[in-house]
Amino acid sequence: MDSVVKVFCVHTEPNFSLPWQRKRQYSSSSSGFVIGGRRVLTNAHSVEHYTQVKLKKRGSDTKYLATVLAIGTECDIAMLTVDDDEFWQGMLPVEFGDLPTLQDAVTVVGYPIGGDTISVTSGVVSRIEILSYVHGSTELLGLQIDAAINSGNSGGPAFNDKGNCVGIAFQSLKHEDVENIGYVIPTPVIMHFIQDYEKNGRYTGFPVLGVEWQKMENPDLRTAMGMRHNEKGVRIKRIDPTSPESKVLKPSDVILSFDGVDIANDGTVPFRHGERIGFSYLISQKYSGDNAAIKVLRDSDIFKFDIKLDSHKRLIPAHSKGKPPSYYIIAGFVFTVVSVPYLRSEYGKDYEFEAPVKLLDKLVHSMPQSPDEQIVVVSQVLVADINIGYEEIVNTQVLAFNGKPVKNLKSLATMVQSCDDEYLKFELEYDQIVVLRTKTAKAATLDILATHCIPSAMSDDLKS
Numbered sequence: 001m002d003s004v005v006k007v008f009c010v011h012t013e014p015n016f017s018l019p020w021q022r023k024r025q026y027s028s029s030s031s032g033f034v035i036g037g038r039r040v041l042t043n044a045h046s047v048e049h050y051t052q053v054k055l056k057k058r059g060s061d062t063k064y065l066a067t068v069l070a071i072g073t074e075c076d077i078a079m080l081t082v083d084d085d086e087f088w089q090g091m092l093p094v095e096f097g098d099l100p101t102l103q104d105a106v107t108v109v110g111y112p113i114g115g116d117t118i119s120v121t122s123g124v125v126s127r128i129e130i131l132s133y134v135h136g137s138t139e140l141l142g143l144q145i146d147a148a149i150n151s152g153n154s155g156g157p158a159f160n161d162k163g164n165c166v167g168i169a170f171q172s173l174k175h176e177d178v179e180n181i182g183y184v185i186p187t188p189v190i191m192h193f194i195q196d197y198e199k200n201g202r203y204t205g206f207p208v209l210g211v212e213w214q215k216m217e218n219p220d221l222r223t224a225m226g227m228r229h230n231e232k233g234v235r236i237k238r239i240d241p242t243s244p245e246s247k248v249l250k251p252s253d254v255i256l257s258f259d260g261v262d263i264a265n266d267g268t269v270p271f272r273h274g275e276r277i278g279f280s281y282l283i284s285q286k287y288s289g290d291n292a293a294i295k296v297l298r299d300s301d302i303f304k305f306d307i308k309l310d311s312h313k314r315l316i317p318a319h320s321k322g323k324p325p326s327y328y329i330i331a332g333f334v335f336t337v338v339s340v341p342y343l344r345s346e347y348g349k350d351y352e353f354e355a356p357v358k359l360l361d362k363l364v365h366s367m368p369q370s371p372d373e374q375i376v377v378v379s380q381v382l383v384a385d386i387n388i389g390y391e392e393i394v395n396t397q398v399l400a401f402n403g404k405p406v407k408n409l410k411s412l413a414t415m416v417q418s419c420d421d422e423y424l425k426f427e428l429e430y431d432q433i434v435v436l437r438t439k440t441a442k443a444a445t446l447d448i449l450a451t452h453c454i455p456s457a458m459s460d461d462l463k464s
Helices: 188-201 220-226 280-284 339-346 356-367 411-419 439-450
Strands: 004-011 026-035 037-041 050-056 063-072 075-081 105-111 119-131 138-145 156-157 164-170 182-186 211-214 234-239 256-257 267-273 275-278 289-299 301-308 329-332 333-337 375-379 395-403 422-430 433-437
Touching: 026 105, 026 329, 050 075, 063 188, 075 188, 105 138, 105 164, 105 182, 119 182, 119 275, 138 188, 138 280, 164 411, 220 301, 267 280, 275 280, 329 411, 329 439, 333 411, 339 356, 339 395, 395 411, 433 439
Parallel strands: none
Antiparallel strands: 004 026, 004 050, 026 037, 037 075, 050 063, 063 075, 105 119, 105 156, 119 138, 138 182, 156 164, 164 182, 211 234, 234 256, 256 289, 267 275, 289 301, 329 333, 333 375, 375 395, 395 422, 422 433
């Protein structure tokens, strides 16, 4: 228990709606624990957008400054270290145990709300399956336990009855019909994060198969696809054109096995004794850049491919990964890139219901056509004499500029900066157009920036 520490963090989040500034800083406290090699693990969401992180040992009155080594957004784990030797005196690293089985006792230790001292809650393992990780919007292996996990418990270890760590507490289910559901990041995911960092010197993420697939539970569907009665698998619906798989796999291929493990018609694979788990578990065990053997059925013939796995790039990213948002301003038009934090900033936590349908459709269904593709929108129009009549345009996608398609924000900024036509013509979603005289638009921009106290017409990443 002495290796469990309290993590104090000061966060300064970017303001995605006003991308040239940051929000007011706020502080949070959570838990963490010491592992070998003078390192501390906690949750990624505990140190997200950090400006300062401090750690406090149990029974100590001193807070020690910590350095963040790596943040794994997908798996919600972060690794810290402390330079001060005094912090490490008498600190024993936590030993990791194996993946527990159902009904195994677990004890969650941490510093939740409701008091300042260390807190211990206990329960049993209720479920082991692929869970949705809220912070990283990913699906990875997780444990469900019935011990209370409250705000501040995040990042604290879950111990088994031998005193070995079997996971990190990270989220709980809050719902009127639900009682005592807490979630724990299990050891396979933690070890993946640690080994990834040790191997690459940074966090590279969890690979995914860049395909969307459909279950093949209907016998007529299987017969029509040319499957024999003893063959099982899942049908590929679409393939992400930017992924390495797109070069070898085709839509309507049936994936029969991944790395020699047969996939069932419902997309599950055997997992320990008498259990089954989604086959994405096999993929998430690998590292970015690893190879995997995949067996597919195509037109009644079986093909075997060796595929290089890579992490997934979404058209609308779920995370800013700590980078400040990009923006570009001309004549009061604020152009920015759509991401999930941007939608959350504009429409609140119910953005999945409130945001424009066209953007939500791209969020859920669209795949990027090239690795640097972005959805560029007119975020808002800072009202001035030059943009009269355009004030109502808000969160509308920019499709083309002067007849050329807009692939990302940098290409738009470059085209506008170097434009010497008489007019700037932006083509927006819903067949709307915006036309401005080039000379007056560029001249008016500086006044508008001064009026709104905006330091620069574009973010730093567009200047290079």
